[in-house]
Amino acid sequence: xxxxxxxxxxxxxxxxxxxxxxxxxxxxxxxxxxxxxxxxxxxxxxxxxxxxxxxxxxxxxxxxxxxxxxxxxxxxxxxxxxxxxxxxxxxxxxxx
Amino acid sequence: xxxxxxxxxxxxxxxxxxxxxxxxxxxxxxxxxxxxxxxxxxxxxxxxxxxxxxxxxxxxxxxxxxxxxxxxxxxxxxxxxxxxxxxxxxxxxxxx
Numbered sequence: 001x002x003x004x005x006x007x008x009x010x011x012x013x014x015x016x017x018x019x020x021x022x023x024x025x026x027x028x029x030x031x032x033x034x035x036x037x038x039x040x041x042x043x044x045x046x047x048x049x050x051x052x053x054x055x056x057x058x059x060x061x062x063x064x065x066x067x068x069x070x071x072x073x074x075x076x077x078x079x080x081x082x083x084x085x086x087x088x089x090x091x092x093x094x095x096x
Numbered sequence: 097x098x099x100x101x102x103x104x105x106x107x108x109x110x111x112x113x114x115x116x117x118x119x120x121x122x123x124x125x126x127x128x129x130x131x132x133x134x135x136x137x138x139x140x141x142x143x144x145x146x147x148x149x150x151x152x153x154x155x156x157x158x159x160x161x162x163x164x165x166x167x168x169x170x171x172x173x174x175x176x177x178x179x180x181x182x183x184x185x186x187x188x189x190x191x192x
Contacts, residue, residue, distance in 0.1 A: 003138055005101055005148070007186075023192045042099055042188035050186060052101070054150075090103075092138035092148060096119045 001037070002063055003092040004055035014082040015048055021078050022051065028071040035062025049084065063091075097133070097190060098159055100151035104175065104183040111144055114178045117171055118147065124167040131158025145180065159187075 010018045022041045029039045035058035044050035057063040066072055079087075106114045118137045125135045131154040140146035153159040162168055175183075 002141070003150070005150075019191060026192045040190055041192040043191050045098070045187045045189055051191075052186065052188060054099070054101075090146060090148065091141045093141055094136055095115060095139050095147075096122045096137040 001094060002057045002060055003094060004053075004057070004063065004089065005092070006053045006055070006087060006089045008051045008053075008079065008087040009084045010049045010051055010082050011084045012049060015043075015051065018051055018079065018082045019043075021075055021082075022053065025072065025075040026053070028075070029066060032071060033062065033066045033069060035059060036066065098153045098156055099188040099190060100149075100153070100159065100185065101188070102149045102151070102183060102185045104147045104149075105180045106145045106147055106178050107180045108145060110178040111139075111147065114147055114175065115139075117174050117178075118149065121168065121171040122149070124171070125162060128167060129158065129162045129165060131155060132162065 008018065019041070026039055026041050029036055037058060038054070038056035040054050042052045042054060044052070057066070104114065115137070122135055122137050125132055133154060134150070134152035136150050138148045138150060140148070153162070
């Protein structure tokens with residue numbers, strides 16, 4: 001199992017636009033990508049510009065296929081211009 | 097529901113010690129704290145010094161009670177001296 005936390009720092013005034021695109025990504029990923037156990041969008045309670053996608057994948061292969069998929073590439077292409085600064089992506093294994 | 101990502105940056109050579117304490121915290125939290133839906137420990141696949149606890153709570157009240165609990169205070173007291181730099185804690189609500 002691979003757990004992913006993809007944390008985005010979005011420009012003020014661009015959060016709604018990001019949320020719309022990210023929700024579409026959540027929808028299409030859940031529909032199309034095999035091996036996807038969990039793929040969810042979250043917003044920080046104290047800073048609405050912090051928008052994070054938390055994911056769980058059966059294995060690295062499933063995650064790699066997702067990141068090569070058309071819908072992922074097209075939808076995340078919009079993220080860069082909405083970002084205030086580079087995000088952080090961590091791939092985790094569960095210890096306990 | 098409240099989702100928490102508590103990311104820790106642990107000193108080289110201190111990760112095993114942190115993992116031992118964090119596993120005890122995971123165990124006691126799951127046993128003792130009502131309103132705890134998920135409380136798990138993860139290690140970054142590319143940087144073993146990044147150790148993150150991901151949590152899910154029924155509401156803020158349950159999370160606050162947890163952070164006031166004896167086992168939380170005692171076990172997390174050890175975290176500070178094991179840390180290479182301050183961690184990051186984000187409290188999230190789920191959007192999708």
